[in-house]
Amino acid sequence: MAIKVLVVDDSSFFRRRVSEIINADPSLEVVDTAKNGREAIDMVARLKPDVVTMDIEMPIMDGITAVREIMAKNPTPVLMFSSLTHEGAKATLDALEAGALDFIPKKFEDIARDREEAVSLLQQRVKAIARRRVSARRSVSAPAPSTPVRPSAATRPAVKASPTTSAPQPKERATARFKPSGKRYKLVAIGTSTGGPVALQTILTQIPAGFSKPILLVQHMPATFTAAFAQRLNSLSRINVKQAEDGDELRPGWAYLAPGGKQMLVEGRGSYGRLRVIDGNDKVNYKPCVDITFASLAKSHQSNVLAMILTGMGADGRDGSRLLKEQGSTIWAQDEASCVVYGMPQAVASAGLASEQLPLDRFCEAIVAEIGNG
Structure with missing residues (x-):
C-alpha cells in the first residue's frame, strides 16, 4: 500500500512541483493538497495521511501553528520546507520543537547537485519519516536562565549560575x-x-x-x-x-x-x-x-x-x-x-x-x- 502524503503550501506552483515528485515514486501517493495551515488541520483529520509536507510561511495559519495543532489533535509525521536563512533557521527549529520530524530546503538545489538527486532525496525523506508513528506532542521544557541578560560566549564564565527553577538533578x-x-x-x-x-x-x-x-x-x-x-x-x-x-x-x-x-x-x-x-x-x-x-x-x-x-x-x-x-x-x-x-x-x-x-x-x-x- 502506498504511503499517503498531504502537501501543504500557499504556492500552487510549489504544491504541483512537490506532488509530481512524490507521485513519481510508486510507493508514494499525494492524497490531497492544502493552501494553508487551517486547511491542513482539517484535511489531516479527514484524510488521515501518513506524512504531511508543510511550508512555514502561509496566510490564514502558518506552518508552525498548524504543526502544533496537528500534533495535539491528530499526531502525524511532518516534513517542513524551509528557507536557508537565519530567520528561516529559527522558524524551522520552532517547527521541530512543535513536533515536526524533519526539514528540507525549499530550494532543492541547495542540497542536491542535480534534479535527479533532489527528487530522490525528497522521496527518501518522506519514506523515512512515514515509518515513524508519533504521539501527542509534549514540548521540550528547560529552566529559564537566572538573569534576563546573558553575557557573550567570549566573556561568560565557564559554569553558568544555577537556574531559579528547581529541577531534579x-x-x-x-x-x-x-x-x-x-x-x-x-x-x-x-x-x-x-x-x-x-x-x-x-x-x-x-x-x-x-x-x-x-x-x-x-x-x-x-x-x-x-x-x-x-x-x-x-x-x-x-x-x-x-x-x-x-x-x-x-x-x-x-x-x-x-x-x-x-x-x-x-x-x-x-x-x-x-x-x-x-x-x-x-x-x-x-x-x-x-x-x-x-x-x-x-x-x-x-x-x-x-x-x-x-x-x-x-x-x-x-x-x-x-x-x-x-x-x-x-x-x-x-x-x-x-x-x-x-x-x-x-x-x-x-x-x-x-x-x-x-x-x-x-x-x-x-x-x-x-x-x-x-
Whole structure:
C-alpha cells in the first residue's frame, strides 16, 4: 500500500512541483493538497495521511501553528520546507520543537547537485519519516536562565549560575537506574541527523551545571542553521553551548556544535584538546560528518571518549565509531523505539560497536552516571 502524503503550501506552483515528485515514486501517493495551515488541520483529520509536507510561511495559519495543532489533535509525521536563512533557521527549529520530524530546503538545489538527486532525496525523506508513528506532542521544557541578560560566549564564565527553577538533578536518579562502568573519559561526543535537533535539546537541557567534561556535537544541518541552533541550545541549557570555531580550546561544562558546511576535527593539545574547523573534501556526503570528527578523536583521545550515535538516516558515524572502539573508547546508540529514523544507530548497533542501546529519555542520566565526578 502506498504511503499517503498531504502537501501543504500557499504556492500552487510549489504544491504541483512537490506532488509530481512524490507521485513519481510508486510507493508514494499525494492524497490531497492544502493552501494553508487551517486547511491542513482539517484535511489531516479527514484524510488521515501518513506524512504531511508543510511550508512555514502561509496566510490564514502558518506552518508552525498548524504543526502544533496537528500534533495535539491528530499526531502525524511532518516534513517542513524551509528557507536557508537565519530567520528561516529559527522558524524551522520552532517547527521541530512543535513536533515536526524533519526539514528540507525549499530550494532543492541547495542540497542536491542535480534534479535527479533532489527528487530522490525528497522521496527518501518522506519514506523515512512515514515509518515513524508519533504521539501527542509534549514540548521540550528547560529552566529559564537566572538573569534576563546573558553575557557573550567570549566573556561568560565557564559554569553558568544555577537556574531559579528547581529541577531534579539527573545524577541523583542515575545511579539507581544506570550502572556506570568506572571508566574515565576526557570528553563526550554525540553524532546525529534526522530528529537530532529535538534529541540534542532533550539531552543537553538536562545536563547539570558544572558538568565536568567538554561535549562535542555533530548534527547534519545547513550552514545557516547551526549558529541559530547553538544559540537556542545555549539559552535553554545549564551548560554553555556554542558553535565551534577554529582554534577553540575545549573546556569542561561547554558543548561545541560543529558548524554546518564545515568539518570539525580535534587535536590533542591542551588539557582536553583543541578544535580545528576546516572546509574539508567536497566529495564527503556530509558537512559536518560524524565519521570525520570521530576519526580525529580516535587519533587524539584514543580510549578516553564516551561517544554516542543518535537518530538519523544513513550510516554516518559507524566507521568513526569503529575507529574509536578499536582504541578502547565507549560507544552508545539510541534505541529504535525512541528514534525518528533508526538508521545511524542501527548501523552502529548492527556492527557490534555499541555497548549500550538507550531510549532518548535515559541518555542524560546515563551520561552523568558514567562520567561521574572525574
